[in-house]
Amino acid sequence: MKFITTVVGSYPTHKLKNEEDVDPFRKAIEEAVRDQIEAGVQLISDGQVRGDMITLFARKIPGYKIERRPVVVDRIYPPKEGITVEDYLLTKELAGDKADVKGIITGPFTMALGSGVSRESPYRNIMDPELIFDLARVQAEEAKALTRAGAEVIQIDEPAFSLGVDLELGREAVEMIAENIKVPTLHVCGDVAHIFEKLLEIDVSILDHEFTNTRNLDVIEREMIEPYDIRIGYGCVNTKLNEVESVEVIEKRIVEAVKKLGAENIWIDPDCGLRLLSREVAKKKLENMVIASKNVAKMIEEGEL
Ligand SMILES: [Zn+2]
Numbered sequence: 001m002k003f004i005t006t007v008v009g010s011y012p013t014h015k016l017k018n019e020e021d022v023d024p025f026r027k028a029i030e031e032a033v034r035d036q037i038e039a040g041v042q043l044i045s046d047g048q049v050r051g052d053m054i055t056l057f058a059r060k061i062p063g064y065k066i067e068r069r070p071v072v073v074d075r076i077y078p079p080k081e082g083i084t085v086e087d088y089l090l091t092k093e094l095a096g097d098k099a100d101v102k103g104i105i106t107g108p109f110t111m112a113l114g115s116g117v118s119r120e121s122p123y124r125n126i127m128d129p130e131l132i133f134d135l136a137r138v139q140a141e142e143a144k145a146l147t148r149a150g151a152e153v154i155q156i157d158e159p160a161f162s163l164g165v166d167l168e169l170g171r172e173a174v175e176m177i178a179e180n181i182k183v184p185t186l187h188v189c190g191d192v193a194h195i196f197e198k199l200l201e202i203d204v205s206i207l208d209h210e211f212t213n214t215r216n217l218d219v220i221e222r223e224m225i226e227p228y229d230i231r232i233g234y235g236c237v238n239t240k241l242n243e244v245e246s247v248e249v250i251e252k253r254i255v256e257a258v259k260k261l262g263a264e265n266i267w268i269d270p271d272c273g274l275r276l277l278s279r280e281v282a283k284k285k286l287e288n289m290v291i292a293s294k295n296v297a298k299m300i301e302e303g304e305l
Pocket residue numbers: 008159187188189190271272273
């Protein structure tokens with residue numbers, strides 16, 4: 001057996017001072033891709049190197065203005081071209097046949113919560129359902145563009161869901177995007193124990209969460225997820241800690257999940273993005289995660305688990 005190993009998305013980055021006609025972020029994408037492949041990760045990302053998860057999209061969405069932070073100043077509508085498609089294609093080209101590449105989209109609630117809304121805009125405030133749905137339409141187009149570019153797994157990031165937003169609206173908005181994706185993944189970091197049953201109602205293939213410092217594994221049961229045909233993205237590497245966990249520690253975490261959820265029901269990844277770590281630590285964490293997942297797979301094959 002073999003676990004699918006992946007990442008949540010962001011990777012430590014730095015903008016290079018380059019000659020004018022060279023993309024200053026190209027090198028950062030190359031580094032992120034190389035590190036993930038060398039660590040042995042199977043399903044990699046472009047590293048989301050161009051900015052935080054809000055600005056990354058807002059800078060290209062008509063209706064936004066980037067001030068100290070992204071502010072909605074006019075009606076939001078989809079840009080003519082995909083926002084992350086160029087970086088996705090570059091990543092695919094760099095990865096060749098060494099790894100698969102996932103697409104990553106920041107969800108509408110998280111986009112809205114990370115933005116300001118100016119008085120000139122047609123929206124009442126950041127939680128205006130009209131704004132949420134307009135953002136969902138933008139990201140549905142992005143999902144289509146990524147799918148056309150060859151992305152099968154596309155992850156929708158909604159960390160805002162664990163902060164107490166209206167999950168009925170959240171479900172509708174996520175599904176508007178997910179219906180354009182072959183393998184839709186929903187990443188919600190933080191403690192989701194209190195909302196997990198609601199998340200199960202959302203029509204996606206994978207629910208991806210943090211497990212190293214939450215109570216999430218306490219509330220998720222194999223019997224709960226199997227009827228929905230949902231896999232769990234099992235975050236088993238702490239991304240808030242700029243210190244590498246040993247293979248043994250990660251192995252133990254994976255064994256716990258295998259016992260509780262079943263090996264066939266989990267994908268292996270870090271808790272969240274790696275952006276805030278040093279590059280050296282980020283790479284080593286991924287390396288140890290891949291080794292640990294191989295060790296556990298071997299234990300299962302040899303009947304030890
Ligand atoms: Zn996260």
